Amino acid sequence: xxxxxxxxxxxxxxxxxxxxxxxxxxxxxxxxxxxxxxxxxxxxxxxxxxxxxxxxxxxxxxxxxxxxxxxxxxxxxxxxxxxxxxxxxxxxxxxxxxxxxxxxxxxxxxxxxxxxxxxxxxxxxxxxxxxxxxxxxxxxxxxxxxxxxxxxxxxxxxxxxxxxxxxxxxxxxxxxxxxxxxxxxxxxxxxxxxxxxxxxxxxxxxxxxxxxxxxxxxx
Amino acid sequence: xxxxxxxxxxxxxxxxxxxxxxxxxxxxxxxxxxxxxxxxxxxxxxxxxxxxxxxxxxxxxxxxxxxxxxxxxxxxxxxxxxxxxxxxxxxxxxxxxxxxxxxxxxxxxxxxxxxxxxxxxxxxxxxxxxxxxxxxxxxxxxxxxxxxxxxxxxxxxxxxxxxxxxxxxxxxxxxxxxxxxxxxxxxxxxxxxxxxxxxxxxxxxxxxxxxxxxxxxxx
DNA sequence: GTCTATATCCAGATAGAC
DNA sequence: GTCTATCTGGATATAGAC
Numbered sequence: 001x002x003x004x005x006x007x008x009x010x011x012x013x014x015x016x017x018x019x020x021x022x023x024x025x026x027x028x029x030x031x032x033x034x035x036x037x038x039x040x041x042x043x044x045x046x047x048x049x050x051x052x053x054x055x056x057x058x059x060x061x062x063x064x065x066x067x068x069x070x071x072x073x074x075x076x077x078x079x080x081x082x083x084x085x086x087x088x089x090x091x092x093x094x095x096x097x098x099x100x101x102x103x104x105x106x107x108x109x110x111x112x113x114x115x116x117x118x119x120x121x122x123x124x125x126x127x128x129x130x131x132x133x134x135x136x137x138x139x140x141x142x143x144x145x146x147x148x149x150x151x152x153x154x155x156x157x158x159x160x161x162x163x164x165x166x167x168x169x170x171x172x173x174x175x176x177x178x179x180x181x182x183x184x185x186x187x188x189x190x191x192x193x194x195x196x197x198x199x200x201x202x203x204x205x206x207x208x209x210x211x212x213x214x215x216x217x218x219x
Numbered sequence: 220x221x222x223x224x225x226x227x228x229x230x231x232x233x234x235x236x237x238x239x240x241x242x243x244x245x246x247x248x249x250x251x252x253x254x255x256x257x258x259x260x261x262x263x264x265x266x267x268x269x270x271x272x273x274x275x276x277x278x279x280x281x282x283x284x285x286x287x288x289x290x291x292x293x294x295x296x297x298x299x300x301x302x303x304x305x306x307x308x309x310x311x312x313x314x315x316x317x318x319x320x321x322x323x324x325x326x327x328x329x330x331x332x333x334x335x336x337x338x339x340x341x342x343x344x345x346x347x348x349x350x351x352x353x354x355x356x357x358x359x360x361x362x363x364x365x366x367x368x369x370x371x372x373x374x375x376x377x378x379x380x381x382x383x384x385x386x387x388x389x390x391x392x393x394x395x396x397x398x399x400x401x402x403x404x405x406x407x408x409x410x411x412x413x414x415x416x417x418x419x420x421x422x423x424x425x426x427x428x429x430x431x432x433x434x435x436x437x438x
Numbered sequence: 439g440t441c442t443a444t445a446t447c448c449a450g451a452t453a454g455a456c
Numbered sequence: 457g458t459c460t461a462t463c464t465g466g467a468t469a470t471a472g473a474c
Contacts, residue, residue: 008457011457012457029340029341029342030252030340030341030342031250031252031253031339031342033249033250033252033253034250034251034252034340034342036449036450037449037450037451038448038449046458047458047459047460048450048451048459048460049451049452049453049459049460049461050457050458050459052450052451052452053457053458057450057451058449058450058451113339116339116396117339117340119396119397119399119400120250120332120335120336120339120396121249121250121253121336121399122248122249122399123248123249123253129400132400133400136400136405137405140405159412159415160412162405163408163409163412164408164412165405166405166406166407166408167390167408167412167413167416169393170390170393170394170396170407170408171386171389171390171393172393173392173393173396173397174388174389174390174391174392174393174394174396175389175393176339176396177335177339177389177392177393177395177396178338178389178392180338180339180340180341181338181348186355186356186359186381186384186385187385188389189386189389190382193378193379193382193383193386194386196378197386230439231439234439255466255467255468256467256469257466257467265441266440266441266442267441267468267469268440268441268442268443268469268470268471269439269440269441271468271470272439272440276469277469
């Protein structure tokens with residue numbers, strides 16, 4: 001089993017993913033500036049020097065993570081658009097997915113927090129900022145299309161779709177930020193309540209339906 | 220006019236405030252870890268060493284800023300509770316104030332962004348985290364009381380007041396995060412739309428009333 | 439109170455042996 | 457591909473002159 005080029009490439013990709021995965025958690029927890037290369041290397045189980053064999057710099061790792069986080073979110077939003085459920089339920093799936101992901105504290109949660117953390121700070125690498133702007137724009141456009149469809153079938157409240165999508169995205173960012181505050185005595189709002197903000201029905205104290213939990217892979 | 224103790228104290232307080240004001244802007248822009256003491260000193264027009272004459276450490280400056288930011292927000296919320304307008308308009312004043320503050324990019328905006336930035340990151344000083352939790356709890360309690368009053372007079376939609384307050388606070392954090400994304404092609408949602416999320420009225424495309432802009436000093 | 443100088447430490451990134 | 461050793465710069469914080 002001599003090493004062939006493809007095998008080497010696979011090993012290389014695997015290592016890169018290992019580093020990225022370790023870095024994602026650290027960046028989400030501590031932010032770009034407070035995360036040390038040595039932390040990343042340690043978490044990935046390799047030496048400091050080896051990190052630079054796979055990436056040009058700390059910033060480069062960060063940028064790649066922000067890019068892929070947003071790409072995954074955009075892909076997730078597009079998948080949602082094509083889902084065979086009512087627009088209103090598409091919104092509910094999105095919010096439920098975000099809430100669930102944040103609660104699980106896995107890679108998906110870290111990706112969201114990374115995006116929020118990159119958004120608050122003005123000292124992120126320019127490429128990361130660009131990815132952020134592009135991704136946010138596309139996400140909001142996608143949400144706006146769902147909103148519009150919901151208004152057409154009467155399940156979503158009236159209002160400028162772009163503006164409602166902006167509210168939707170603002171809520172998601174807010175949820176990501178709240179995850180950071182541990183031992184939350186006041187837990188984050190439920191998906192039911194959140195989606196009811198966008199509904200047309202007279203808001204009821206409790207709605208009958210439970211959280212939809214479909215098989216959407218949410219970023 | 221020889222220096223007396225009180226005069227010295229005033230000078231000392233003034234200098235402290237100068238440093239704090241410079242640090243607030245920097246921390247809000249770049250976060251705790253990426254802000255250098257030398258940046259703060261330069262912005263305040265003093266030497267690096269002198270900063271340590273007034274504060275024990277960089278962390279201490281940060282903690283004091285987080286504390287005072289939250290204290291101001293809590294005070295602002297309490298003031299809002301006692302305002303002689305309808306509960307619904309109190310909510311609108313709060314959201315309008317936040318939006319206006321963020322747009323102005325002054326100290327109030329920086330305070331909000333500082334809080335959001337401290338909330339996302341897990342590596343803030345323990346004292347800052349404590350202040351954050353306490354402040355958030357008190358803020359949500361305050362908002363919940365307004366919501367409850369609004370439900371009593373029929374101007375606010377039904378729902379658990381604590382949960383609606385949680386949504387409210389989540390939105391504010393989200394707005395603070397969005398401020399960080401410059402050249403926003405998709406601008407943040409309007410205060411009218413935001414407050415309409417909490418209203419009982421059938422959501423209309425456009426509401427007649429314009430932004431209330433009272434003289435509340437918002438944090 | 440204020441500055442300059444500096445001790446001390448540690449980070450990002452590179453070099454080169456294996 | 458991987459590591460150890462190291463260069464180099466810069467950051468926090470302190471010491472001590474004025």
